[in-house]
Each structure stands twice: as structure tokens, then as C-alpha cells.
Amino acid sequence: MTLTPHDDLVLLVRDPIAADTLIHHVRQADDGAVVTFDGCVRNQSHGRKTLYLEYEAYESMALEKMKEIATSLHTLFAIDGVAIAHRLGRLEIGETSVFISVSAPHRKAAFEACRHAIDTLKKTVPIWKKEYFEDGAVWADGELPPVPAATPAAKPAS
Amino acid sequence: MTLTPHDDLVLLVRDPIAADTLIHHVRQADDGAVVTFDGCVRNQSHGRKTLYLEYEAYESMALEKMKEIATSLHTLFAIDGVAIAHRLGRLEIGETSVFISVSAPHRKAAFEACRHAIDTLKKTVPIWKKEYFEDGAVWADGELPPVPAATPAAKPAS
């Protein structure tokens, strides 16, 4: 568990995510809106019946990237509080793998920030999902995170 | 409590809204995303300190309009389940006045449908909020719902 300068909550957990605790953390007296995203394990993937999933992470870097997302939300949107939790290890069908909660004085910012958070998490946080089917297991297709361009000093002379 | 043809849940309640029950109702095994909107009572309105709120509704019509919103979400977005609850009576600062939960196989539809639901509710559902301040009470500014045009038979001949 990590708190950012904005008092945001960022977590990687191996037990079920405590949604109530996260929502309670972001709610403040001057907030009129809390938007939450709950990503849960589907019973199928591309038409194949899923038995369960396993998530693994590069934990130290994943926490850093999740903190970066939380911090960037305060710059991009008029929001108050952010909580982001991702679960690791084995997850059964219907269980929550990722939970994001954003509070704001007004609903537009809360919706936009929550959406931005999950979209960014799926592109930049080093977490991997392995899908277990009746006839084997595969690593899920994912997204290649954007990498900063090489600094001029590191480029070959032209 | 009312169930629509899609098994959606639509409620007007006088006790605190049971968010868990609503979320549980919309989650199904083929859903990957649940987006919720929690509208809560702010401690101020246009810079004046709010003491508490009172909500009243034209209950039979409000339930009809909430059902219409839930039904329209299934037409407009690729979603699975909807739950919409609004609380009536006296509400204290920080309490939830409205709670909307939408489940979908994919997150885009869940976000868009949840946003559409609250935007539409605020424009079309006959519910009124009275704000109590230290020096008096006022009915909150609201939105005038759109009314269908008069049918030709009802128009004066031109």
C-alpha cells in the first residue's frame, strides 16, 4: 500500500480487493461524484471457456506506474481522490482483478478521470495475465507500452 | 423495487442505498466491466454551506422514467445489467443520493452507458432537491425536461 502526495491509494493485493475501503478512502465532504471501475474475470475469452486466470507483475515498477497514473489524473482533471488496486495470483471467474475509484466535485471529471486511468493502466503497467482453459494456458495478448525516444546523446551521429 | 424486461433493478428508497446489492445484481459471468456512479451530498452549494438536503419525487412517474432510462441503455449500448436507485427524504452531507451501476462485457460500453444514465436522469426524472442552509432553504435550480411536441390533431389549424 502506497500513498502519493495527493493522498491517493495505490495497491497490489493477493486477496480479494476491498472495494468499500477504496471508495471510502476517496470520498470527501466536498465531492458530489464518485465513479468506480470494477474489472472482473470473464467466463470466456475469444469464445473459449475460461477456467481461471493468473496475474503476475513486475511489482516495484507496477506500483510506480500506478502512482504515476494517479498523479497525472490530478493534473488532467478536476478531481479530489484516486484509489487504484490490482490483484495478483490466481483469480476465479467473476472476481475483481482491477478496481479504480475517483472522486470529484462534479461528475464529468470523475467519469473522464476513471476512464483515463483504466485505459492508461492497460497500456503502461507491467502486469501480465495468463488464461487457463480446459486444454491449456496462454499468456493474454497485451499492449506494448510506449517507450520514450532515445536521448540525443544515445543516438548514433547522423 | 421494480424489475424491467432486462431484469434491471430500479428503486426509490428512503433508507441508505445498498450499493453492494445493486452491484451484485448487475454482475454476470460474461461481464468484464462494472462501472458505477455514486452521487453524494456536497457540503456546499454555490459557496454556501449546506446543512442537509431533502429530496421529493413524483414517485410513480419517477419510477417509470427510471425504467425507461434502463431500457434505453440496452438499445444504445452493448451492456448486460443496469441498476438505478435514488434516495428520497432527508439526506446528510456525504450520503449517497443516487447510485447507478452498469455491467458490460467490455468497459467502453459500461462507461458510456453509466454516464448516459446519470445525464438523462438529471434531465428527465421528476425528483426535486431542497437545499437547507443556515439562513434558510431553497429548491435547487434544475432542468426543465423536454416535452414531446403536440400531435398534429392537437395543433390549431394553420
Place this chain on the structure above:
Amino acid sequence: MQTRVLFFGKLKELVGAEQSVELRSGATIAELFERFANQKPELASFRSSVVASRNQEFAPWTTVLEPGDEVAFLPPVSGG
């Protein structure tokens, strides 16, 4: 004919929550509102910021009422 009329929000504080009135056959919602505005002149000032419903559906002012209709006059809504 007998018509049930409901008022909400600030209109309710002015006119009362519920009334039953006797209307001529073929009367419109506009006519019904007029009837109350004649009794309570302050009500007339709300005319442009009120919508009407008939039987729980928003309805234009020109709607001709039927016996047994339930009409409501609704100020701008502020739920959420």
C-alpha cells in the same frame, strides 16, 4: 369531468400537493393551469418554467384531457 391534479416542489408549497377539479369536456392542460393561476396569481409567473405530465408522461400544454386523467405540474427537475 373529474381530473386529479398534482403539484411538486415550489409549486406544491404554493398550491398544495393534490387537488381534484371539475373540468369541461375537451379542456386542455393549459386551461387547467389557467384555472389555478387565476386563484393563485403567483403561479402564473412560473408558467414558462413548468412542464406538465398526463398519466405519468410529459405532455404538451395543448393536450386535451380525458375523464380520469392524472395531471401533474412539474418545476425544473433536480434529482441526482
Place this chain on the structure above:
Amino acid sequence: MQTRVLFFGKLKELVGAEQSVELRSGATIAELFERFANQKPELASFRSSVVASRNQEFAPWTTVLEPGDEVAFLPPVSGG
């Protein structure tokens, strides 16, 4: 110099989770990956669908490594 190298996802299944390697001073991330690809030829086929990090930050292949760096090779991420 000594460099700690981590692999994740399908790369981990191929190479192992963690290794410590001795590199020449001034070596790049690309050179480090090459070293493993020479030992495990299948790894080379992943080159275009892998990104690297240095000290928990995404880093281009041309990054010159410093003593004590922690490098990781990351397949496409699929959290959420």
C-alpha cells in the same frame, strides 16, 4: 560491471525470472538482450514485441547501462 536482469510473462518461462550478468562498461540494453538471445535462440523472435526498462522506467534499446542497474524485459502488458 554487474547487472541484474529480470524477465516476465512468456519470457520468464523461456529464460527464467532473474539473472545477474557481467557486462562490459558502456554496454547497451540491446547488447544485453543479444547476450540472452545467443543462449536461447527462441528469445530473438520476441525482440520486436518486447520493451525494456531500466530501474523501473521504460527505456529505449540504445540506453547505455551503468553499474548496479536493474534491467527488465517486458512482453506486451495485459493487466486490468
